[in-house]
Amino acid sequence: MSDEIQSLSAVAAVAAIADGGLSREEIFAHYRSRAGADELNAFTWVAEQAPAQIEGPLGGVPVAVKDLFCTEGIPSQAGSKILAGYRPPYTATAVANLEAAGAPLLGKTNQDEFAMGSSNENSAYGPVLNPWDKTRVPGGSSGGSAAAVAGGLAPWALGTDTGGSIRQPASLCGVVGLKPTYGAVSRYGMIAFASSLDSAGPLTRDVSDAALFYRHLVGKDSADATSVAFPESIEIPTAERLDGITLAVPTALVDGDGVEPGVRASFEASLETARQLGATVTSCEIPSAAHALSAYYVIAPAEASSNLSRFDGVRYGLRRDESNLDAMYTETRHDGFGDEVKRRILIGTYALSSGYYDAYYGRAQRVRTVVAKELAEVFAGADFIVTPTSPTVAFGLGARTADPLSMYLSDLFTIPMSLAGTPAISIPSGLSEGLPVGLQICGPAFSENRILSAAYALEQAIGFNGSAAWGAKR
């Protein structure tokens, strides 16, 4: 029975529960025990039992939730020591929406501190291991969510993406990750990293699971002024062909030095598959993409430097040295924040300083506007932009921790869409050296249904099998 449950996708599990072939208690107990025996350090907290009353279209299939989502009475530490033991008095809208749709909370997943990182090595609660190779990173910052799904510790998971934090770990772990249109999912109760970029989305075993999950995630929230109503309902994709679809490849970007040969080969193979499904593949230019990374690493730290000011020791979380006010601020934040968080607070504070604002923050915002305009121009002539999700497969633990810049390059292909606020999905496109490679498919704002549809057609044709990771007994 256990292997049978393990083999079910979330959509299949929902169907099995609806048919009576599987009970919600059974699936919860199964994943509860898998998550409880976590050897990947993917979870920071696991539920004892499912809530008594679970009704709804998601049938009781439990969900793993990235730790930066506030969950009432349950530790929500955002991977940071400064929030050690913090239990919020309220639940994030995204989590509440999933619960209301019938997906109870399975556990909270590990992450880079305040979502700052691309390897999950910036967590105060230890690094997460990649289920495909435990000497390697799962990517980040939603590394715990990606590893939990890839390793079969959770049927599906909720993550967040600010510059690639859903897509990049999805790619490195061989699962599907969808970064929504900015505003489609409420940010209320998500511990903020960079408010104008943060998006919550699913990490799932396959595209259909992502669509079903996403259907219950979207919606205007009166508590989030930047949220918007999704203009249509999210459909479970069925397309098998890509006839009439044009895929645009930003050649200059994809042909850059940092792309590993194995990643390039998998990407080329995906393009060939797309052609066989009837798609037209063209090349496009995003001239400002080269500056997108720089702009991102001004805007995101600038917003973060402000967002993280509330961690001051006054009301919650860590508090150090109460001898006087300045000492309390200094010691609390010195001890509570990790190096990467401090680095970004410093960068962001500098970028917003009087006299530097225009040169840094102002200019970065102008780059952002140009990136959005250039993407819109591409979408005027093509349905989707496609790239590898990450230039590399999962790298070794510790391989990049000494060089923040090489870590930042992990997000080279994902950042332009974050700046533009447009949706993108990462799906597994194959293996390189035995490790998953991800394909990124990007569309204009609110094109999620079309993205999911194209991703589904490609997924069926590619036939990626992740069971080596999630099916493995451990």
Add this chain to the structure above:
Amino acid sequence: MTEVDLEPVIGLEIHVQLRTATKMFCGCALGFGEPPNTRTCPVCLGLPGALPVANAEAIHYGLMIGMALESTLASVSTFHRKNYFYPDLPKGYQISQFDLPLCSGGRLGEVNIHRVHLEEDAAKLNHAGASGRIEGADSSIVDFNRGGTPLAEIVTEPELRSAEQAGEWLRLLRTTLRTLGVSDVNMEEGSLRCDANISLRPVGSEQLGTKTELKNMNSFRFIERGIRAEVERQRALIEAGESVTQETLHFDPKSESITSLRSKEEAHDYRYFPEPDLPPIVITEAMLERAKAALPELPQAREQRYIEHLSLSPESARLFAWRAELAEYFDSVCASAESLKPQIAANWVTELQGRLGDQEAEDSKVSPAALSQLASLVEASTITQGSAKQILDELVANGGEPSEIVAAQGLEAVGGADELAPIVAAALEANPELTARLREGDMKPIGVIIGEVMKETRGRADGKEVTALVREQLGLS
């Protein structure tokens, strides 16, 4: 150093707590002295993950204020974050406005307005220990009930020239805001707070001198005293050949002393940037129409109307127009007796207010109807002015109906020759010397005769009528 005439240049920054049902960015009801930290939620406590949502009513009030101050209203206005650390600021930043305020420019009375913007109030800190301030406190306790209360910050151009002018203008502003109904505008309770930017310059100079910012003046009296003290402090510095340092100052009304809070070098770099959690406010035609429809008659318009339509004296017109409650009371007095001349009614309202001190007329025991009845009785010569003032004293003390008091105490005027003539004759008879002088045309003693008659009639006689009877009885033309 030669004597140069120096003139003060004063600009005001006024923070007004808006009387909305809920806070600026969350659904908490505004606090009014509840137990500490009972009007809070994740948003106004700055809990992780909480997000602000702008209060539409506060924006509506902001537009009303902008209209009343003849400001240019923004078509698109944005919120910014003002970043600094302090325990009363739970997010580590205040959501305020920066380069796109809701209202720009404008004018009230003789003073130009620089801008009006919306922001959120800080929480309240209570410091335990002798210092009373955070430095040196044994401990400090934060009450977040006030945190997040909507504020409108009104900034004037530096056009005021004296402490008295600043005080008087602030009263006009307060009445305007009270009339709008957007705030309690109570300085003692902190719903109206004022900082002053003060500098001196040689008379005739266009250039501004180095300014200081004077904070913490929580009454009209303190504002005038604080500004006066700071002007004198700067004048003494300049006349001694020293220079004024740009700094933020604290005025202690008890000792009248001014101390430095922080120098320019210690000033915060607030790192303003657009608040990413709030989309720009787009001001629609419907919002403007709603604000316009909500505007009541404002003090200056009321002053004009009183002068032009009611023929009030300029003094009465300004007195009432600048005190909204008094004006409403006056309007009610006029409305209860249409035949009453407005200036007569005005005089009686002023007479009443003189007896009430700080109490508002509407809160007194004298109803507008009673006051208009009293005035009408005088106008109809049913009672004398003197009796009316006695009756007013009685009304202020115990309330009641003037006509009933008149009847009960027999205060009807002693009118007509039949009743009054014998009393006048008796008074003349009792004072032969004075009568002789009167007969010779020396009218000085008439006051004594009138006094005698008043004494006899308990003030119910009319002085003019007494004079006429004296002349008649003594055969004077």
